[in-house]
Amino acid sequence: METTEIGKSVRRLDYKTKVTGRAQYLADMSVPGMCHGKILRSPYPHARIVRIDASKARQISGVVAVLTRDDILHDQGIEPFYGPVFKDQTIVAVEKVRHVGDPVAAVAALTVDAAEEALRMIEVDYEELPAVLSVNDSLKPGAPLVHESVKLPASGFADLAELKPVEGTNICTHFRLNRGDIQRGFAEADRIFEDTFTLPATQHSFLETHACIAQVEPGGRITVWATTQNPFVVRTQLANIFKVPVSKVRVIVPYLGGGYGGKVYPKVEPITVALAQKAGRPVRLVLSREEVFYTITKHAAIIKMKTGVKNDGTLVARECEIHLDTGAYAEIGPRVAKKSGYTAAGPYRIPNLKIDSYSVYTNKPPAGAFRGFGVSQSAWAVESQMDIIAAALKIDPLELRKQNGYDEGDKFVTEETLRAVGLKECLDEVAKSIGWGRMEQWNNGTVEQWSRGENIKRGKGIACMIKATITPSISSAVVKLNEDASLSIYTGTVEMGQGSETVLAQIAGKELGIPLETIQVLGVDTDVVPYDLTTSSSRSTFHMGKAVQLAARDILRQLKQIAAMEYGVPEAQVTFAGGKIRLPEAQLDYSDAMFKRFGMQGGTLVGEGQVKTSTKNEFGEKSTSAFWFLAAGAAEVEVDVDTGRLKLVKYATAVDVGKALNPLGCRQQLAGAAITGIGQALFEEIAYDNGQPINPNFVDYVLPSLGDMPETIDPISVEVPDPNGPFGAKGIGESALIPVAPAIANAVFDAVGVRIKDLPIKAEKIFLALEEMKAKAR
Amino acid sequence: MNDFEYLEPATVAEACAMLKRYGGEARPYAGGAYLSIVMKQGLIRPKALVNIKKIQELKGIRFDPSEGFVIGALATHRELETSQLIREKLPILCAVEREVANIRVRNVGTVGGNLASGEPLTDLAQVFLALDARVAISGPSGDRTIPLEELFVDLYQTSLGEEEILTRVIVPPPPPATGIEYIRFSSSSVVDKPCVGVAVRISLNADRKTCGTVRIALGCVAPRPMRAQGAEALLTGHPLSPQLVEQAAAAAAEECSPISDLRGSERFKRGIVRVLVRRAMAVAYDRASHASTLRLRSGQAGSA
């Protein structure tokens, strides 16, 4: 067995279990006495519930419990309203349904068939209400209100304290950022660019749909097996809803089949617990793919961007209005909107800013966190407009970005100082990879050639980004050194495919000098592992990795004490190397020290590590992000000028990873995020008809396949270490996704001179724009 | 999914009898690629499924010098894709099959199911139409063979009786100096169902210059796969010229009746029909001019 290294690729620890199909996911699990839950959902985007009669459903053989609004309103043990930011959600609809698919009732039955039959027997009378189905409709004066009033929680997130719904409107939140003097900024500009960009609602498309098993003991103790990225947040929310202390709620998370932001905050847990409580026996609820489309989406957005620029390319002013369609419930939309606002200036120094970012209620399924968290929306506008500016000023898009891009020590829009900024390195790396500068110029020759192959034009495009991580936040870890010097790691980080188990084991192994094979990372159980805020925001390697590192150091500290005491040497003379304790005259195994300490083959040393970031950094400055994500992407495309069909030839993605602890894991994260970005850029879009998703399946909601991939995706790790990360590492989960869409749109422009401002970049949009261009040319 | 009886006939006659017994409430079940989806969605709720996969007489792919290619209804997409016979003698079909759906669907989906479902967003019908294929049908009251064109009635509707089984597709041996091309156009992912599919077959007259028989088959742009007969007529008797190609392509784009949907607007689809007809025609003509024997030349099916 070799000692653990960092910076050396290791195969992920869970690969065998997963590749052989033996990994347990929630839908595979059952508990004794379990019955099956199903949800009755609203067929209308907006309607008042006049009457619900579930009596016939209760008669169906096999039905154990039927849950309606009466159960949650009249139960003293249930607080009916919940939500991560505002308490605007209920377990089942109370007065109104607010989107197609809004839960109206639920059934627990001995079989899935009986549950489904019972759903059909529930009678609901609706009075349809006028619905607001787009941000524009929703913002019109006098528009029907999605929420007449919104309950605020007693104590909310510190970073969202200033954001409140605007009464009498559908504005969920309005985030403002002003910097410098916007009027003077535009007055100083030589050129002003105004553009509007849009992007549609999309899906996270994790393989595993949301699911939950809930069990409520007679004493009120709640156990849930949940498909969640933040078990401790779910624990808190369940404790609030069911009015018990958090110690009475246990959340267990099996391997998660993908999350991408779609599994943060409560989803199906409250309704499953309520059903289990009423049924008096455990209930398992597994959503269908269609139901996931009703449960959570990525925010659609309309972004108006006005930018003032000097003739030499210096950005001097930007006014930006962002409207995010947050759907029927706030969910975490307010923070998504805030992050969109923060990044509306992109990774660029712009002295004068006026940014207004809104989350807006509509009668559509709720939108929430999505890999990139508001930045994939803002960056679509920022990075597309950069190329519009570059083209107008005849400046190389790469140079324009480097000219205005952040350097070490620059001030972010919040006036805090940026540190460990690998932006330009990322830009240079992708430019090199894609052969930037060796650009094929579109030959405007005849487009009316009639044999295949001659109508293909090539282009290249580039884009970059900056993103923050959730701050403040907490991660804690416990590690146990066992008597044989093997190690158990306890954390709340959810392994959802990102490889966290592997990297946490690597960090502990490196710190203690022990082989990877002797380390076990335990699964998540809130009764066992210490608190962690969330597995999201690309934060786990940085935060939990650090906590594990500190916990391992705590073990070393204890070993040092033991060795010093047992061998009577000063602590200063005790050192560690290669998994051994070095004394001036001797060398000890950890297990020897353990034996000395406990006097027999047995005992445990427990190490603890805590990481707590705050809104002030160690220099006493304001801090909106514990560290910064920087990344760039570059695309090479072919466009068929007759059909508009686009083929991605090559994609390069560079991310400032701080330090690549597991280079293979980094490459996989970068390529994976790029692939998700390719789908978002080219195909993905939830289509609605009167608020009803019309493609809630993976035949009509088109995901990218292998055949759509470029021959090469080049994932590049740039290393500008962050002093606070473990071994200098930063987070990398989201960065690579964000530049994809604008890089491709910019490449399309380079190829055929067509500017697409609305995602996805479908063949039809290019085709229609080309038609227009050809008509003008004639 | 609803409860249903599951039946397993050994012969076509038995299958038809079973279908008859359920008087329209039973469905033949081949690969299930289509049925399993529509049944899960509750769009159809048959009382019985008649699994025809064990019926020997529906299997196999063979060539008969007088009849032509005889493709059993149970031949899967994958079998066509990998058949030695098809690869040698009707390579266009191999090339098309490489692009149909994805490997999972190709492994189970059958030619019979593909045609009998009347699904609008498919590929095979266009190629078969261009080749003047016929389909053989068996029912309780006997057998019949009809031109493939007559099978399709409307979206998801065919002229098959409720008690009938489509038994095979018959592709007559094409005349000498024939060239064919099929272009499958997807408006998004390559594995998405086609947005437009265009097959063009040209059989040259003895002069090897003027077009004899021309078939232009369009898919996904009308309630059923269709021939653009106006466009075909423009070419018959003429050598191909750029102007003529352009006229025929424009005519085909006029003749179809696409609807705007998730895969594109009407305007876009007509535009694509025009481009594909133009491209397929050039390739088909070129192949016809160089064709020596019965073998229908084709490289890769065009994928636009």
Ligand SMILES: Cc1cc2nc3c(=O)[nH]c(=O)nc-3n(C[C@H](O)[C@H](O)[C@H](O)COP(=O)(O)OP(=O)(O)OC[C@H]3O[C@@H](n4cnc5c(N)ncnc54)[C@H](O)[C@@H]3O)c2cc1C
């Ligand atoms: C994801 C996906 C992508 C697809 N993409 C494409 C594509 O790109 N191109 C393409 O051409 N097709 C495509 N298809 C369609 C697919 O090829 C057909 O669904 C398939 O061929 C149906 O065949 P099956 O054997 O599975 O039919 P089944 O599902 O078993 O049956 C289909 C229908 O035909 C009836 N039927 C079946 N066999 C017979 C018979 N012998 N006689 C009478 N009736 C019969 C059944 O009763 C049923 O109504 C796609 C399908 C899916 C699911």
